[in-house]
Amino acid sequence: MHSLEQQIHTQATTLGFTLCGFTRLSSLPREKFLTSWLAQGNAGEMHYLARHPEHRLNPTLRFPEATSVICLGYPYAPPRIPRINWQQELRGRIAAYAAGSDYHEVIKAKLLTFIAFLTEMIPGVWTRPYVDTGPVLEREWAYRSGLGWFGKNTMLLHKQAGSWFFLAEILVGLDLEGEGIPRAHCGTCTRCLADCPTNALEEGYVLKAPLCISYLTIEHQGPIARELRPKMGNWIFGCDVCQDVCPWNEKLGRSRKDHVREDLVREDLVDVLLPSLPELLMLDDAGFRARFRHSAILRPKRRGLLRNVAIALGNSGNPEAIAPLRSALSDPEPLVRGHAAWALGRFTERAARTALEHQLTHEKDMWVREEVLSAVETSPAV
Numbered sequence: 225m226h227s228l229e230q231q232i233h234t235q236a237t238t239l240g241f242t243l244c245g246f247t248r249l250s251s252l253p254r255e256k257f258l259t260s261w262l263a264q265g266n267a268g269e270m271h272y273l274a275r276h277p278e279h280r281l282n283p284t285l286r287f288p289e290a291t292s293v294i295c296l297g298y299p300y301a302p303p304r305i306p307r308i309n310w311q312q313e314l315r316g317r318i319a320a321y322a323a324g325s326d327y328h329e330v331i332k333a334k335l336l337t338f339i340a341f342l343t344e345m346i347p348g349v350w351t352r353p354y355v356d357t358g359p360v361l362e363r364e365w366a367y368r369s370g371l372g373w374f375g376k377n378t379m380l381l382h383k384q385a386g387s388w389f390f391l392a393e394i395l396v397g398l399d400l401e402g403e404g405i406p407r408a409h410c411g412t413c414t415r416c417l418a419d420c421p422t423n424a425l426e427e428g429y430v431l432k433a434p435l436c437i438s439y440l441t442i443e444h445q446g447p448i449a450r451e452l453r454p455k456m457g458n459w460i461f462g463c464d465v466c467q468d469v470c471p472w473n474e475k476l477g478r479s480r481k482d483h484v485r486e487d488l489v490r491e492d493l494v495d496v497l498l499p500s501l502p503e504l505l506m507l508d509d510a511g512f513r514a515r516f517r518h519s520a521i522l523r524p525k526r527r528g529l530l531r532n533v534a535i536a537l538g539n540s541g542n543p544e545a546i547a548p549l550r551s552a553l554s555d556p557e558p559l560v561r562g563h564a565a566w567a568l569g570r571f572t573e574r575a576a577r578t579a580l581e582h583q584l585t586h587e588k589d590m591w592v593r594e595e596v597l598s599a600v601e602t603s604p605a606v
């Protein structure tokens with residue numbers, strides 16, 4: 225007879241989870257860290273992270289029935305991204321996790337199947353599924369369940385899977401024996417810290433979200449600070465730099481194909497991850513919703529995504545970006561017009577400056593006017 229833990233492992237593999245581990249629930253010794261991380265403003269506008277810290281630190285306060293957690297890792301290693309000249313081709317970059325259907329939906333369905341399996345095996349067992357929802361410190365529980373170690377980039381890393389996996393959990397009313405905390409393997413490496421475009425990781429292990437491109441492009445809703453815009457390059461949704469440069473992800477090498485999401489067609493991924501910027505800037509509301517139906521990219525809404533696209537076009541330095549940016553000055557969303565103005569202000573071509581000067585003759589929104597004025601003032605065009 226297989227142990228309960230073994231049967232759970234087998235079911236995890238059947239459902240496509242490549243990592244599975246367990247730990248008993250208790251109060252996490254991270255209160256000091258979490259409190260000071262929040263107090264220093266590191267959560268930015270993600271106010272939900274400050275809600276009920278006691279539940280985050282100890283899920284049993286909310287769910288006294290829960291005694292253990294099953295932690296699961298679902299793979300999504302991207303294909304190797306071909307080296308393109310994005311400035312010349314005017315292509316944006318989308319983080320690998322966003323390819324295909326929103327992972328919340330894909331994994332939630334798997335967790336429900338998992339729970340049906342548990343209930344059949346142990347009728348009446350108490351369960352609660354989570355994937356990136358609710359006050360659960362997912363990496364922390366996964367760490368304690370042996371799924372990986374905390375990298376200096378704050379990602380959970382595994383020797384075979386790198387960091388290309390999502391986390392999901394099932395809180396359960398069962399006593400499960402785990403394998404304990406794994407060793408850390410970052411050693412003296414500091415690649416992620418050195419290569420982060422905005423220095424969001426500082427000395428490592430702590431992320432300043434308000435500086436992180438992932439936060440800026442997905443979670444932050446308003447204008448992006450001018451000094452950060454040039455550092456965003458062509459990232460228009462999320463950022464994978466601190467994962468791309470990690471030697472543990474490089475080591476995936478030929479075994480990479482074992483770490484790819486089973487529901488995605490690999491060949492299409494490159495086009496999805498490197499979309500045409502001018503094409504995106506032309507999307508109206510209906511076009512945006514149709515293109516990103518069931519995708520995580522819906523989260524920043526059309527105005528947030530097009531804001532990011534305008535910034536990337538401004539960073540391209542390619543005069544072919546001027547025409548689409550000029551059209552974006554007529555966008556119904558002030559957020560898009562303001563960032564398009566900033567982007568035009570970076571070009572030396574006279575056409576860019578003329579478009580800005582013309583905008584000043586009729587622009588009514590005060591914030592956009594300010595962006596246009598600043599773009600004219602700093603414009604290198606004569």
Ligand code: B12
Nearest residue numbers: 319356361362364377378379380390391431438439462463
């Ligand atoms: C908010 C959030 C974000 C924010 C903030 C990220 C952050 N680092 O906190 C933003 C929007 C920036 C973000 C970005 C990304 N995210 Co995110 N995010 C979350 C979310 C919802 C909450 C994270 C959280 O609570 N942060 C608060 C801080 C305090 O927690 P922490 O950084 O994990 O800190 C812990 C450690 O530092 C530890 N600690 C403190 N001191 C010490 C000392 C030692 C010795 C040790 C070992 C540990 C330790 O304690 C802290 C608390 O546990 C989780 C899902 C969830 N519910 O957990 C996903 C999650 C962390 N994100 C995920 C992903 C995939 C990403 C991106 C890669 C997406 C992308 N490509 O753009 C980037 C990666 C950026 C990065 N380097 O972290 C995955 C990570 C999977 C993995 N393998 O690690 C998660 C788990 C979602 C999921 N279900 O798969 N994310």
Ligand code: SF4
Nearest residue numbers: 420436437463465466
């Ligand atoms: S996701 Fe990008 S911006 Fe954020 S910490 Fe990693 S490298 Fe830096």
Ligand code: SF4
Nearest residue numbers: 375376410413416470
């Ligand atoms: S790049 Fe180096 S320091 Fe950063 S997470 Fe990977 S191994 Fe650790």
